[in-house]
Amino acid sequence: MLFLKECKKVICSMTFVLYVVTVIAMYMTQYGGEHRIITEPRPETGDYGMTVREDPQLIMPAAVERLLGDYLSGSYPAYPILLYKNVKLKEDKRLEMRSLLEELTGLSGEEIDGFTGYRDAGFYSEGLDAGGNPIVQYQEAAVPVYSLPENLTYEHFCELMEQADRIIGGGSMYEVKSLANNFGRVPMTYEEALREYESLMAPGELGKAYLRLHCDYMGIDLAVMPVFVAAALWQLDKRARMQSLIYTRKSSAIKIVGTRYLALVSCMAVPVLLTLAYTVYTTCGMYPQTHIAWGRGLGMALLWLLPDILAVSALGALLTELFSPLLAIFLQCVWWILSLRGTELTGNVARFGLQVRHNALGRAVLWQSQWDNFVCNRLALVALALCCLALATWLYERRRRGKTAWTDKILYLGKNHAHGIMRMVDKKAGKRVTGDGDV
Amino acid sequence: MEQKNNCIVISHVDKYYGKKQALKDVDLTIGQGMFGLLGRNGAGKTTLMKTLATLHEKQAGEISVCGIPISHAREIRGITGYLPQDFSMYPNMTVHECLDYLGTLSGMPKALRQQRISMLLKRVNLSGKKKSRVKSLSGGMKRRLGIAQALLHDPRVLIVDEPTAGLDPEERIRFRNLLCEVAEDRIVILSTHIVGDIEATCENIAILNDGELLWKGTVSQLLENAKGKVYTAEIPVSMLPRVKRDYIVTGMLRGERTVTVRFLTDWEYGNAEGDNLAAGEVKAVRRGEDNGDSSHGLLPGARTVMPNCEDAYMYCLHQHGCEIVGGEE
Incomplete structure (x- = not known):
């Protein structure tokens, strides 16, 4: 059976082993330590965790104080392409930021720049006690005294924050979509905690809470790793110089490409299903007295994770067929990084996009409000997968009949161009050497 | 009609790669048995083979x-x-797995696959390598595995492109014999630029050059065509550059002071009446003309020999005006 033979090809490849390792590593390092048991909040404890509120009265002062502090310290933490970057502004950008702060604080530029007592919030040593040990105390940030303009609306504030983020170069704490998460965190009240608990204890919701967190982490891995396996499999015939032998067989392109894709997706789904099974097993162990209904939760998990595998594999196959495996991997990585940057950790599922995030154990009410967007997002990915697969099949048949794709011409021109540049560089290098020698 | 069902008919086929014409009005009929397709590198042999194997589309x-x-x-x-x-197979698969995979792609049922694989591996002398990985096979073994995969689904037509390139003489002979055996009940097209392979295996041949069909017929017709055009002469080493310039040299055997050359020419060697020549000298005269070109001078001891297939092929190219590089000046 062709399907099983294709599965064997997938399983025996190094990229598949790499894929399995990353799936397991992602699971173990990110979700594996999730042993929190959801318990009913008790009023006497007084601590019910944190929650996020989209409350302008909360967000605006906190964000402005932080921005003022960043301005005075001269550095802005940001994650422009996932990695941490301590951004330092050039003079023109600094002045732009200063005028923005003038509007936000009502202070003049001279007043802001003239403030010398800036101190970040944190723990500071305050002398020594009787025993000679340092006294360490938490201190609030020391910034100039200011007050927000009375007529500042939240909409205008958001516009100013958007400008601030643009000046910093993107990926900062002041991105409008992240304002609530960064500056709207407050302790949960008992009533809120109870409501959250009750929503989680509704039938089927407890299992879903754990599976959501599981899918949140695994989704990060599955939004990029399948491209490695797909690109390697699609390149295998060419690397093994076996294309002509396969092209001249009786099987149709639909059968060859379709079976190969099905094998690819099935093999990659297996470790994902195993981690899901393990989550179910460990969660059941955490709630021995509770009957957890897993049906809908597992349905949600499959709807969450399988479209990732389907779309990334199909796109990888298409791009490898069109260009090359390296370019396929590169383009997928770019999309992955951009989507990771542009996706909120919790609470705002985009209708179209590579990833869905819900980085919280709980917050079921918020999740339910995003359900329609979630379904739309996942179905869009499935549609993308089908389109890519159809295109890849069409291209395969064309290549089989000796017809080249337009991309072949681009790659050919690209290679020639690169050779031309290399020749020019060599020539210039040669001249320089001669020149040095003369000197 | 029945005859047409047992042969390949190619009529007025053109094929372009961009602006370059790779096949020019090729017209050919190939019947059952071994058929040789001969030509230089870049003559269009592989293009024709690939077109027949549905890997390329013709334009006309x-x-x-x-x-x-x-x-x-x-x-x-x-x-x-x-x-x-130029082919290989998945290097980490075993010989049996590779054939089984390709058989599945040919839509063969499992029982038939197993039966054909065992039979073919025996036939190509690879039974002992059934469980060996492809990457562990030698060049000759890979070629034999290649022929096994091509015969796996018992095709009526076998297209073999440059199969003996890079094989040692023993492997080449074994491979040629194998092709002859399988050609008993099917059409086998052998494309090569190694004339010896054609001579040893094919009765019918065609010669392609620069996409054009130069010649088609039997090997004996090709040899007949070159009869009386192949000479051999023992000449002083100092004369070699001139001979190479004036004739198509197909062989040289160096002695101490002399070289025995084998060459082709349209000229006839023979003494006309009244020639005052020393013993053993002959004068070149063009067939049907009264006087020879004196620039060709005299070649002592030149005598005609029976052409072999290589001579006949070279002569055919020369006859059709193809530029032939005789060697360094």
């Missing part, structure tokens, strides 16, 4: 394989086996 003309138009690619693939010039 008609091709039918055993009565099936070439546009019916799926049907053609069902009756055609193809061994490309």
Whole structure:
């Protein structure tokens, strides 16, 4: 059976082993330590965790104080392409930021720049006690005294924050979509905690809470790793110089490409299903007295994770067929990084996009409000997968009949161009050497 | 009609790669048995082979394989086996796994696959390598595995492109014999630029040059065509550059002071009446003309020999005005 033979090809490849390792590593390092048991909040404890509120009265002062502090310290933490970057502004950008702060604080530029007592919030040593040990105390940030303009609306504030983020170069704490998460965190009240608990204890919701967190982490891995396996499999015939032998067989392109894709997706789904099974097993162990209904939760998990595998594999196959495996991997990585940057950790599922995030154990009410967007997002990915697969099949048949794709011409021109540049560089290098020698 | 169902008919086929014309009005009929396609590198042999194997599309003309138009690619693939010039197989698969995989792609049922694989591996002398990985096979073994995969689905047509390139003499002979055996009941097209392979295996041949069909017929017709055009002479070493300039030299055997050259020419060597020549000298005269070109001078001891297939092929190229590089000046 062709399907099983294709599965064997997938399983025996190094990229598949790499894929399995990353799936397991992602699971173990990110979700594996999730042993929190959801318990009913008790009023006497007084601590019910944190929650996020989209409350302008909360967000605006906190964000402005932080921005003022960043301005005075001269550095802005940001994650422009996932990695941490301590951004330092050039003079023109600094002045732009200063005028923005003038509007936000009502202070003049001279007043802001003239403030010398800036101190970040944190723990500071305050002398020594009787025993000679340092006294360490938490201190609030020391910034100039200011007050927000009375007529500042939240909409205008958001516009100013958007400008601030643009000046910093993107990926900062002041991105409008992240304002609530960064500056709207407050302790949960008992009533809120109870409501959250009750929503989680509704039938089927407890299992879903754990599976959501599981899918949140695994989704990060599955939004990029399948491209490695797909690109390697699609390149295998060419690397093994076996294309002509396969092209001249009786099987149709639909059968060859379709079976190969099905094998690819099935093999990659297996470790994902195993981690899901393990989550179910460990969660059941955490709630021995509770009957957890897993049906809908597992349905949600499959709807969450399988479209990732389907779309990334199909796109990888298409791009490898069109260009090359390296370019396929590169383009997928770019999309992955951009989507990771542009996706909120919790609470705002985009209708179209590579990833869905819900980085919280709980917050079921918020999740339910995003359900329609979630379904739309996942179905869009499935549609993308089908389109890519159809295109890849069409291209395969064309290549089989000796017809080249337009991309072949681009790659050919690209290679020639690169050779031309290399020749020019060599020539210039040669001249320089001669020149040095003369000197 | 029945005859048409047992042969490949190629009529007025053109094929372009961009602006370059790779096949020019090729017109050929290939019947059952071994058929040799001869030509230089870049003559268009592989293009024609690939077109017959449905790997390329023609731009003009008609091709039918055993009565099936070439546009019916799926049907053609069902009756055609193809061994490309440059191929390999998944290096980590075993010989049996590779054949089984390709057999599955040919739509063969499992029982038939097992039966054909065992039979073919015996036939190509690879039974002992059934469980060996492809990457562990030698070049000759890979070629034999290649022929096994091409014969796996028992095709009526076998297309073999440059199969003996890079093989040692023993492997080459074994491979040629194998091809002759399988050609008993099917059409086998052997494309090569090694004339010896054609001479040893094919009765019918065609010569391609620069995409054009220069010649088609039997090997004996080709040899007949070159009869009386092949000479051998023992000349002083100092004369060699001149001989190489004036004639198509197909062989040289160096002695201490002399070289025995084998060469082709349209000129006839013989003494005309009244020639005052020393003993053993002959004068070149063009056949049918009264006087020879004196620039060709005299070659002592030149005598005609029976052409072999290589001579005949070279003569055919020369006859059709193809530029032949005789060697360094």
